[in-house]
Amino acid sequence: MKFDIMRMSAKTEKSAPIEVVVVVLPESSIMSLASVLDPMRAANRVAGRPVFRWRLLSGDGEAVKLTCDIPIPVDGRFSPPLDGDLLLVIGGFNLYRHAGKRFLAALQECARHFDIVAGIESGCWLLGRSGLLNGRKATAHWEELEDFSQTFPGLTVIGDRFVTDGKYWTSGGASPTFDMMLHLIAERLGPALALDVASIFVYDQMHSPTDVQPFVSLGRIEARDPELAGAIRLMERTLERPMTVAALARRLAISQRKLELLFARALSISPGAYYLRLRLQVAHRLVRDSGIPMRDIALRCGFDSLSAFSRAYRREYGASPLKMRGANRAASSRAESSSLSPA
Incomplete structure (x- = not known):
């Protein structure tokens, strides 16, 4: 499905919320999940209206236990039919235990009905395994870049913080995901709102997609x-x-x-x-x-x-x-x- 920017622009002009489905797998990072959800929450707060509306789903519809051992309740099971504006897939450790053929088939089917599909942290592996990234540019966490490239030779793998290639986006970790969400807010709702959201979190260095992932976060x-x-x-x-x-x-x-x-x-x-x-x-x-x-x-x-x-x-x-x-x-x-x- 061709990326339909006009559709999302029309939704924003009509004050209709951007519809988001967030799929989270067991053994994912709470920071990656927060980097997806909190920018949307903050955007709603700053805008004074629900500019984002999201549902949180898991592979089986049950609560998901993250790497910090905190269980996260969800709104239901990830399965067709689903549609919306954004489909965000968050993965962590041991993907093969948590996402089998049925999950990949659901991802392939549902991806057709969203304007943007993003793989967060190890979620990029799921997009790769489902064939959705074939012939595209993508990234992964810096620890996995070489293995990701070898596993999916049909991709152009680059070490940027996050990568957007048409409707398919990939992010290399929790902090790059926050940058990706700010980028999304700036594109869809305006740079002023994105700056306000960054300010809420005292986030004083907004990164572009092409900034390289560092091994060491040097701060100031x-x-x-x-x-x-x-x-x-x-x-x-x-x-x-x-x-x-x-x-x-x-x-x-x-x-x-x-x-x-x-x-x-x-x-x-x-x-x-x-x-x-x-x-x-x-x-x-x-x-x-x-x-x-x-x-x-x-x-x-x-x-x-x-x-x-x-x-x-x-x-x-x-x-x-x-x-x-x-x-x-x-x-x-x-x-x-x-x-x-x-x-």
Whole structure:
């Protein structure tokens, strides 16, 4: 179905609310859900009338337990027939447990009857698996960009905060989703209202779709200490082939001594130690939340050998990466068994 901007403009002019269906899967992030719902709530408050009206659905119509263990009640089950202006699909961990063939078939059918269909965080994987993104540009959370691209070779995967390609939108995480909702409000209801909504949340840096997803959220460091911010961004770009501190300093056109002072004053850590910690943090997420082989994780995070990676990981987290992955999987299995047990 061709994206019908005139339809939405007419609805706004008539003061009819923009009709939204939000589908949330178990093990999603409460921040991603809030980044969808709260901008719409705030827009209604600022406008003094319901400019958005939404329904919250789940795959089975039952309450959804998020990663923080909070159950979220829903208005019903996600199944055809459904139509509206916006269809937003929020996914988190273990998608294959929570969204099977029936869910994907419902997504394919319902997507035809909405003007915008958006995949939030891991929701982009569901849009990809359903074939809705074929031949389009899309993004995913920065931890999953490479796997997302390999899984869906027919897509153009880019590391932007969020991506809009026709009626299909994708977002790389909770904060980018907030940016995406502000972008939507600005397009449909005007930039002044979007600015008012951002101000309610004291959100003082509205991002464009093409802003790149960072590994590290620097906040005000970028404005207060641009050389330090530049060093951290360079570290992010070179995780697979880490540079020496001296090489970092040369690339940044500052002395090694100045680079060391920047890190000591702002972060109370040496640049080398921070670099290693950054690589291990990325590795830790991949160990816990993916099935990527340990050797591949080691290479992605700049370790020449699996043994060197294991030693550094054990020093940082108190257990080997294999033991950490095993413990995490056991905990997930216990949680799943508990949720399936009769009351």
